[in-house]
Amino acid sequence: MGYTLIYSQVTEYIPYLLAGAWISLQIVILAFSAGMFFGLILASIRTFGNLTLRRTVIFYVTFFTNTPQLVQIYFLFFALPEIGILLSPFVAVLIGMTLNAAAYMCEIQRAGFLSIRQNELDAARTMSFSIVQQVRFVILPHIMKVLFPPLSNHYILMTLGTSMAAIFGVEELTGRAFNINAETFRSVEIFSITALVYIIITFIATLLLAIIGKYFFKAKIRIIQ
Amino acid sequence: MDRLIQELPSFLSIWNIIFLLKAMGVTFLLSLIGCLVGFSLGTLLAIFRKTKSALLIPLRILIVIYTEIFRRIPFLVSLLLIFYIFQIGKITDSLFIIAIVTVCLIATAFISEIVRSGLESVSQTQWDAAKAMNFSYYETLKEVIFPQAWKVIFPPAFSFFILFIKDTALASQIGVMELTFAGKVLNNKGFSPILVFGTVLILYFILSFPLDRFGKYMERKYATN
Numbered sequence: 001m002g003y004t005l006i007y008s009q010v011t012e013y014i015p016y017l018l019a020g021a022w023i024s025l026q027i028v029i030l031a032f033s034a035g036m037f038f039g040l041i042l043a044s045i046r047t048f049g050n051l052t053l054r055r056t057v058i059f060y061v062t063f064f065t066n067t068p069q070l071v072q073i074y075f076l077f078f079a080l081p082e083i084g085i086l087l088s089p090f091v092a093v094l095i096g097m098t099l100n101a102a103a104y105m106c107e108i109q110r111a112g113f114l115s116i117r118q119n120e121l122d123a124a125r126t127m128s129f130s131i132v133q134q135v136r137f138v139i140l141p142h143i144m145k146v147l148f149p150p151l152s153n154h155y156i157l158m159t160l161g162t163s164m165a166a167i168f169g170v171e172e173l174t175g176r177a178f179n180i181n182a183e184t185f186r187s188v189e190i191f192s193i194t195a196l197v198y199i200i201i202t203f204i205a206t207l208l209l210a211i212i213g214k215y216f217f218k219a220k221i222r223i224i225q
Numbered sequence: 226m227d228r229l230i231q232e233l234p235s236f237l238s239i240w241n242i243i244f245l246l247k248a249m250g251v252t253f254l255l256s257l258i259g260c261l262v263g264f265s266l267g268t269l270l271a272i273f274r275k276t277k278s279a280l281l282i283p284l285r286i287l288i289v290i291y292t293e294i295f296r297r298i299p300f301l302v303s304l305l306l307i308f309y310i311f312q313i314g315k316i317t318d319s320l321f322i323i324a325i326v327t328v329c330l331i332a333t334a335f336i337s338e339i340v341r342s343g344l345e346s347v348s349q350t351q352w353d354a355a356k357a358m359n360f361s362y363y364e365t366l367k368e369v370i371f372p373q374a375w376k377v378i379f380p381p382a383f384s385f386f387i388l389f390i391k392d393t394a395l396a397s398q399i400g401v402m403e404l405t406f407a408g409k410v411l412n413n414k415g416f417s418p419i420l421v422f423g424t425v426l427i428l429y430f431i432l433s434f435p436l437d438r439f440g441k442y443m444e445r446k447y448a449t450n
Binding site for chain 2: 003062063065066067068069070071072074075078079081082083156160161162163164166167174177187188191192194195198199202203
């Protein structure tokens, strides 16, 4: 018996699927902003802290960038209850993604720190810029131009990473695809639609990031590589 | 804590260690094959994208579509999609082959982008000079462009290899016997999740840390030259 693709059986589930995409989006925005915040703290410690603190941050970054995010979340989700910390799937995924993102963002933002040149700051001080003015007119424009492309690239990678949440039972895009698959058994249809939704949401994200980058930070991002 | 110490001897039995090491081998093999195939095919795609002839326009458009699509679908979703397509096409039952095919498809898309940006890092004057010397397209690539480009290609290609060691953790979802799946099996046998997933994390770290160091070393070496 051959298999015929019947898309009409899954079309009624598309709104349900798109609502899942919204949850994916929430996860990635939360994890991205939290990761950026902690990444900034880590990058500051890595650049300005004392030796012990710097070593700790280096160890953290090496460990989290060299182990899979999936196993990290497994650890949070299955191992932490052993010592009495019970996390809901959503929270476990969010914490896991944040911890992982913070490690990557630390590396990215450190590169941004290193791109500021001392003589620029000296020049600003000679022009008697206050600290706020220095940050606003000298450091931020420069740093953002360097940081924006790798950060937006990481945002796209994190969007793809949210599909992991499905494994822990979060009902985001992939999780809902699992549910629909279990109900209709139209596996190829539903997963191809899911893939298409991912392509569309990441494409829209790239488009928006390219526009923001161009008008606010003068950073160039290619929409189609 | 006492429980962990009690469990440790039975967990570190010779069979469990062999089991984990074998699974580690599968993880390594998956990413290695994926990256080797991805590297050869990706280079080929990048070279075709660099061609200028009008005859090859449809091919170039196809390559752009391919790379754009496969870089925007999460690994988990493409894995399941390939899994179900292979199932209805009755192509193969081997889960390992399904995982390899998916890894190769995605690696090709990602690495072709890396190679392409490497090729673009070589300035246009080099191409023109080679043309003036009456080099053929193949000779230009072999004698002029690649010797300069591969320094730009190698470091990110290496970090991509590490990325794939981590991403293959998702192959556990279709039941490939790799490191994460081995961890799940041992966890289901009743060993403490802290012990099991902690060990799995450390094994992943052992696998990717030397590669990470080596990649960073290469990056530094070529950055100073």
